[in-house]
Amino acid sequence: MAEVVTRGVGRAERTADRAEVQVGFETTGSTRNEAVDALGTRVADVEAALRAPGVEVRSRQLTVHDNWDGRRRSGSRAAQNYVVRVDDVDRLDELLAALVAAEPSWLSGPNWQLKDDSDAVREAQRGAVADARRRAEGYVEALGARLGPLHRLTDGDAEVWAADNARTMAAYGGGAPGAAPEMGRLNLDAQRITVTVRCTAAWSLLD
Template sequence: MAEVVTKGTGKVERTADRAEVQVNFETVGTTRNEAVELLTGRVASIEPALGRPGVEVRSRQLTVHDNWDGQQRAGSRAAQQYVLRVDDLTQLDDLLAALVAAEPTWLNGPSWQLADDADAIREAQREAVADNRRRAEGYAEALGGRLGSLLRLSDGDGETWAAEASAGRAMAAYGGSVGDAPRMDELNLEAQQIVVTVRCTATWVLLS
């Protein structure tokens, strides 16, 4: 029995409805306790902003260590890194403004996501199967035959489906004074398009 094997791709775009932001604060003190006390005061101003509806703290990671100059201890450093998820994008500009005003060591984001990608994946799967069939029918016609029934269908061709920002933007760490903090509405941080890609491989009967 003759067979034809094709690989199809389906791509679907959706507008992101979730964002992730990573931010880090660091302080230096003569002792570990002093560094931690300074850090506590530094992050206290942003904690109210993190409790807003639609904003979730996915993780808080504290790091405290000594600094060394050769063999000599040269004070201590404390750092706290946050991973924030924003499900209500109307809160994003105000959240970023509050973070920037607190003068973080670095801030990265937003990275754009879909809160629920199930529908987009299913649509991309349908497109991938349709693409497979179109390719198979083209080969069957080129060989002077007809396309028969589907024998096998496998997900992917060594790659899994991927969701990626087609034109994502990142906000660099801001190190100016509070009075120089940029206006968030001037940074063009609207939600970007997410491309969901599905690939599949199909084996068809080739009829003469």
């Protein structure tokens, strides 16, 4: 039996309700213990901020190593890197202010996410199937035939895209050391997330 095979794309938008931030702190010392002690002091206030409601530390990684100048040991370095999830986005500004005030070595985020994308995926799936059917109907009409039943439906890869997702705290350069930045200067409102679904459909082609 003749058939027509078409691809469809469906999209659904939702406002992000979760954010993820990555941040790292580094300290140095003449010995490893001295570097680690300095790091503990550096992140003490950070650890307190990370215990706030709606904030979850997804990863906490410590590294300690010696610095070398050629073959000569020149002190030690300690670093702690965090991956932090914020489920209460209303607390994001407060958290970022605390992190920046602690003068991290680097900070990346927020990366916007959805806590549950199932509803958006279903909406995008409906759109993808409808798009595939519209394309099939167009081909059938061009052939002067009729569109028959659906034979096969293959799910493509679902993709989640966050509009304007790349953010950096480098914009906070300047200002007094240790002073909390004015978070309102950056647009840290929750971004719109686009969920994209693709499918391939095969329809029977009737005379």
